[in-house]
Amino acid sequence: AQTVTQSQPEMSVQEAETVTLSCTYDTSESDYYLFWYKQPPSRQMILVIRQEAYKQQNATENRFSVNFQKAAKSFSLKISDSQLGDAAMYFCALQGAQKLVFGQGTRLTINP
């Protein structure tokens, strides 16, 4: 079975500061992908960043980057220069053989 755990139900950060959201996972598969999705109040699911498990290099997308530690099964998301528009629920997700398995989510608040 695949599991994804986000141990931080809520996080807050000052605008323009950096915040890191944690995610750990468990899978018996050797090949898989990891994703971070953002869910704003509109509740749409928006892909933020993805990481291929076979790649050692951490993925980056503008202000968003990940710290992927395969041996530790850890996949954290770092948001630099936080903006008010970053406020949302963030879900970590694991994709093995088809479906996405999501974590419980972390609600991120940006303080102006």
Added chain:
Amino acid sequence: EPEVTQTPSHQVTQMGQEVILRCVPISNHLYFYWYRQILGQKVEFLVSFYNNEISEKSEIFDDQFSVERPDGSNFTLKIRSTKLEDSAMYFCASSEEVSFFGTEAFFGQGTRLTVV
């Protein structure tokens, strides 16, 4: 930009009634999914669909649920006899490649189902 479209955005139904949630996936996509999110909880996989048949389903997807691609464009989720606990946000998603592994799943905006 192509997008996954879901209708209706909000559906209120009486307990025991049948509902059909509709989705129009991105046109060249081959894999289709339904997920659900009970308010305040995580997103859960319901079912995946490929080549006109279910390829995987979760324990949640019991005999009350069915999926169909009736006309080559729409992808529907039917709940035969709704229960209060079916109240949730239902997301449709689709992905492009035959080798769907790791391919980005594009999500619709969701249908909020309220069972009263």
